[in-house]
Amino acid sequence: MNAPLIWIGIPAIVAFILLGLTRWKRLTASIAIFLELGLTGLAWILPVGKLTQFGIFAFEINPAWSILGRKFVLQSSDRPIIVILNLALILWFIGALECDIHPRFIPLGIGLSALMSAALFIQPFYYGVIFLFIAMVLAVVMLANISGQVGVGMIRFLIFQALSLPFLLLAGWMVSNLEINPNDTFQLTSVSLMISLGLSLILAVFPFHSWLDMVSTESHPFLVSYLFFIIPFMTNIFSILFIQQNPLFNNSLWVVAFFRINGFLMTMIGGLEAAFHHHLGKLMSYAIMVEIGMIQLILGLGFVSAENRSFMAIIFPLIFASLISLVMLGLSMSILQSHFKDLSLSSITGSEKNFPLATIAVFISLLCLAGFPITAEFPAYLAIWQSLFLNFPLGGISALVGSLGILIGCVRTLAVMMRTEETMDQMAVETSYQKILLGVGILVIFIMGIFPQIFVPITFNMGITFLGGG
Amino acid sequence: MFIQTLRWIALVISTLAILYNLIGNDWxxxxxxxxxxxxxxxxxASLNLPxxxxxVKLLEGWMAIAILETTMSTISVMDEAIFDNHFTQMGRKEFLSPRLFRLFLAILVGIAIVANSSLVRILFPSLNSLQTITGLYLLVFGILMISFRQSIYSxxxxxxxxxxxxxxxxxxxxSSVLLTGLLALVDLAIASVCAYLLYVRSEALR
Structure with a gap:
């Protein structure tokens, strides 16, 4: 048995099987949840490449899986990524049980996660670009299939992902095959330019971020929230590995400038747009823009020198907290959408009357995404703000503008949702299961914010393990 | 000499085909x-590959086109999002000026590519000069087409x-076999997902 087969091959096979069972939503979700629980547990406890003893049985999980002369290599240090990916799937599938999303979300979600993992663990690494593209194609299929319509945002998303592929493949090939002389400025500039363009396209940073808010209004909010978690998370991890595997870019000024400029622009633009939004889905996309910007700023600080690399592990607590808030936001928005059909501010006026918990959940999740004190993302944001103001004050200011913009947008949304509307349908309310899920989610966001010592050390160490091994 | 002439002919034909795709109005x-x-x-490709x-490149390309064409031929309802010049299929006239604009821009870009193709050959010396120009033509005109014609088919x-x-x-x-296979998969994935989007859009219209 080998690790890629367990954590990539098995989920991919199960995803195919589950596609045939989507008539029975609860059965599909239950199988998927149990599978993901098993895979998360295995990733947490089972060391890769070491002899493991269970009673009289002794076995070893091989880290490599050879296929057509190439290898998928999943080391023991890569398990944190698997844990977070599978944990995210569990939470989204639990939410999917009680929201009106099509059951095909479940197998397609597993398939997307498996393809994203394959992109990270293939050797030579630049082949991963192709797997990443195939995963993005699956994401477009998910968007169109589940919403039943095609929007401009989906096509733009597909185009940007396709355009990134040649740039990254060529850059990866050049770095791994050409003897680049550091004094040959033409070659070095060409590679840097290609990587900048390729990474900008897949990371959805300025000016290639326009699909984010388009997609958020074109498809189901629960699906969009999942994609807004997995795509920024995996593409950022991919870009870290892409740069780390090329010694040419160690301590490169260009890498630092690239991430810092992107981080500055994304947090600024995201924050400003969030403050003036008029659609709840768009607000989620602007919050994600700020999140992407924050990750870029972290990378801009982390790539300065080898000693600073450990700072990049702060991405893991940040991502873990955003995972919880995005599930909550997606679930509460889908509850609102099932009643109001449209999530523009003019449509959801007075939603608090019939959907009190969903309204509070939207508010708390957005507060969390803004890094508001006593919410889950605050501990990570605090560390990032401190480091930014010490090393890159302009980035610190833009990060604050980003958070402030989301906060303003969030308060504006709450004001609209609390407005009394006398014509509301009195019959539509949240179900008991929805109330339990939303209540538990709100509680978890506060517990993680008030007692960061519970989750921050664990997730930070996961980051250290991954980045140290990667 | 014969091979070189054949390549020149191939370059001219590919340029004409690309130009038609940029300005044409019949899917x-x-x-x-x-x-x-x-x-x-x-x-x-046969210059560098067995x-x-x-x-494989020829077959997967034709398969991709076949997927798209089959889907288009089965679509009963069309709009701007499916094919940007769909109204010309119904006998209505299209303005000449956008097509002229695209044509002139293509000529300008084409001249710029020929003038600067030597830079690409400095970066990748193993490439043949005609191969470089043809590759860049396809690459850049593909981007132009995506920019100017924003329907799913285009x-x-x-x-x-x-x-x-x-x-x-x-x-x-x-010239890796796996990479050739994966790139073929990418082309087929693009064609399949776009065919699927065409189908979903058409169903939504109905």
């Missing part, structure tokens, strides 16, 4: 032009042209 002829493009891609492997043809240009250049650098 069937656009499909035919794209099929010709993949024939040219096969010809240039014929059996270069054939975007699909633009993306396939763009990927075809990249493949013409990349076969001169790396």
């Amino acid at each position: 069937r002829k656009m499909g035919l032009a794209s099929a010709i493009e993949f024939g040219i891609i096969f010809l240039f 014929i059996s492997l270069a054939l 975007s699909a043809i633009g993306l396939l042209t763009f990927m075809g240009g990249f493949e013409v250049l990349f076969v001169g650098l790396e």
Whole structure:
């Protein structure tokens, strides 16, 4: 048995099987949840490449899986990524049980996660670009299939992902095959330019971020929230590995400038747009823009020198907290959408009357995404703000503008949702299961914010393990 | 000498096919032009790959075009999002000025590519000069097509042209069997997902 087969091959096979069972939503979700629980547990406890003893049985999980002369290599240090990916799937599938999303979300979600993992663990690494593209194609299929319509945002998303592929493949090939002389400025500039363009396209940073808010209004909010978690998370991890595997870019000024400029622009633009939004889905996309910007700023600080690399592990607590808030936001928005059909501010006026918990959940999740004190993302944001103001004050200011913009947008949304509307349908309310899920989610966001010592050390160490091994 | 002449002819034919895709208003002829493009891609790929492997590029390209054309032929309701010049299929006239604009821009970009192709050859010396120009033509005109014609069908043809240009250049650098297979998979994935989007859009319209 080998690790890629367990954590990539098995989920991919199960995803195919589950596609045939989507008539029975609860059965599909239950199988998927149990599978993901098993895979998360295995990733947490089972060391890769070491002899493991269970009673009289002794076995070893091989880290490599050879296929057509190439290898998928999943080391023991890569398990944190698997844990977070599978944990995210569990939470989204639990939410999917009680929201009106099509059951095909479940197998397609597993398939997307498996393809994203394959992109990270293939050797030579630049082949991963192709797997990443195939995963993005699956994401477009998910968007169109589940919403039943095609929007401009989906096509733009597909185009940007396709355009990134040649740039990254060529850059990866050049770095791994050409003897680049550091004094040959033409070659070095060409590679840097290609990587900048390729990474900008897949990371959805300025000016290639326009699909984010388009997609958020074109498809189901629960699906969009999942994609807004997995795509920024995996593409950022991919870009870290892409740069780390090329010694040419160690301590490169260009890498630092690239991430810092992107981080500055994304947090600024995201924050400003969030403050003036008029659609709840768009607000989620602007919050994600700020999140992407924050990750870029972290990378801009982390790539300065080898000693600073450990700072990049702060991405893991940040991502873990955003995972919880995005599930909550997606679930509460889908509850609102099932009643109001449209999530523009003019449509959801007075939603608090019939959907009190969903309204509070939207508010708390957005507060969390803004890094508001006593919410889950605050501990990570605090560390990032401190480091930014010490090393890159302009980035610190833009990060604050980003958070402030989301906060303003969030308060504006709450004001609209609390407005009394006398014509509301009195019959539509949240179900008991929805109330339990939303209540538990709100509680978890506060517990993680008030007692960061519970989750921050664990997730930070996961980051250290991954980045140290990667 | 004969081979060199053949390559020149291939370059001219591919340029005409790309130009038709940029300004044409009949999706069937656009499909035919794209099929010709993949024939040219096969010809240039065979410079660096064994014929059996270069054939993969021809077959997957034709398969991708076939997927798109079959889907288009089964669609009963069309709008701007499916094909940007759908109204000309119903006998209505199209303005000449946008097509002229695209044509002049294509000529300007084409001249710029020929003038600067030597820079690409400095970066990748193993590439043949005609191969470089053809690859860049396909690559850049693919981007132009995606930019000017934003319907699903035109975007699909633009993306396939763009990927075809990249493949013409990349076969001169790396001739791995797995990579050839994966790039074929990418082309088929683009065609399949766009065909699916065409179908979903058409169903939504109905």
